[in-house]
Amino acid sequence: MxxxxxxxxxxxxxxxxPDAKCELNYRNLFELLIAVVLSAQTTDVRVNIVTKDLFERFPTPESLANAKLSEVEEVIKSIGLYKNKAKSIVGIAKALENKEVPKSFEELIKLPGVGRKTANVVLSEGFRIPRIAxxxxxxxxxxxxxxxxxxxxxxxxxxxxxxxxxxxxxxxxxxxxxxxxxxxxxxxxxxxxxxxxxxxxxxxxxxxxxxxx
Ligand code: SF4
Missing domain, CATH: 1.10.1670.10 (Helix-hairpin-Helix base-excision DNA repair enzymes (C-terminal))
Structure with missing residues (x-):
């Protein structure tokens, strides 16, 4: 052997x-970060279904930061751990109001619900910084x-x-x-x-x- x-x-x-690539749908770094947080223990297909609606209703950090938690839960309730994830993504939106998604591992992991894997995905996929998630x-x-x-x-x-x-x-x-x-x-x-x-x-x-x- x-x-x-x-x-x-x-x-x-x-x-x-040969065509392996990120299967999460996103239009900008903020959406990428939110999609990756939502993807824990859930399929990318399921995440793409909920983010379509989520990003339509709350297209910016400011709009998501001001959303009611119950509204966000309602939109993402078909994915696993949705209550915790709703708290995390609203918390992220609040932390990023009028700011860019950080380009640093240390700053990313300070955001709610963002661990090592999520930070590495965002750095690699969003910023093309060489990391492996x-x-x-x-x-x-x-x-x-x-x-x-x-x-x-x-x-x-x-x-x-x-x-x-x-x-x-x-x-x-x-x-x-x-x-x-x-x-x-x-x-x-x-x-x-x-x-x-x-x-x-x-x-x-x-x-x-x-x-x-
Ligand atoms: S499919 Fe996976 S488990 Fe099966 S032989 Fe290949 S690498 Fe091993």
């Missing part, structure tokens, strides 16, 4: 998903393909990916790994039967290889 470098993994994954897909794929040990924390995954790649490739690597995880190496029922990476996969080894021996 071999272990491929992250560069080798990405070469194969990017042939499978580790979401559930990136973490799962990195562990299955032995980029890190199964016990690695999201921060350790982030550090391992960054150490193995050129900064100019971080942005696309993030999207490629997400697409690979979202559409091929799913949490349940990954597509192992047609996977070109079985020879270096911990999951495959545990679920198929050992059983055939």
């Amino acid at each position: 071999s272990r491929k470098s992250i560069k080798e993994i990405l070469k194969i994954a990017s042939e499978m998903f 580790v979401d559930t897909h990136v973490e799962r794929v990195s562990k299955r393909l032995k980029v890190v040990e199964p016990s690695a924390t999201p921060l350790e995954v982030e550090e391992a990916l960054m150490a193995g790649l050129d900064p100019k490739d971080y942005h696309q690597a993030h999207h490629t790994l997400i697409f690979f995880g979202r559409y091929h190496c799913l949490a349940r029922n990954p597509n192992c039967a047609v996977c070109p990476l079985t020879d270096s996969c911990r999951y495959y080894e545990e679920h198929y290889q050992n059983k055939n021996e």
Whole structure:
């Protein structure tokens, strides 16, 4: 059983998903930030449905800052954790009234509901600053393909990916790994039967290889 470098993994994954990109709809940095906060534990498809309505009703930080919490909850109630998320996005809008979305990690994580992953997505996607955001897909794929040990924390995954790649490739690597995880190496029922990476996969080894021996 071999272990491929992250560069080798990405070469194969990017042939499978050459058009991997951000699937959240947004028209500006503020909308991107709000969409990413809403996307925790929810699909991008679902987020795009609610943000269409949300951004129509509250198109600026000022309008969202002055919205009633109950109104915002009503608009986003079809997504998970909507009560907490409504509080976070109104809090963000209040903090950003008459200000730009910050371009710094330290400033972003001071905003309500914004953690390391969200800040990294905004920096990478919004500002093209070389960062790698580790979401559930990136973490799962990195562990299955032995980029890190199964016990690695999201921060350790982030550090391992960054150490193995050129900064100019971080942005696309993030999207490629997400697409690979979202559409091929799913949490349940990954597509192992047609996977070109079985020879270096911990999951495959545990679920198929050992059983055939
Ligand atoms: S063999 Fe299966 S679990 Fe491993 S990377 Fe491929 S799809 Fe994912």
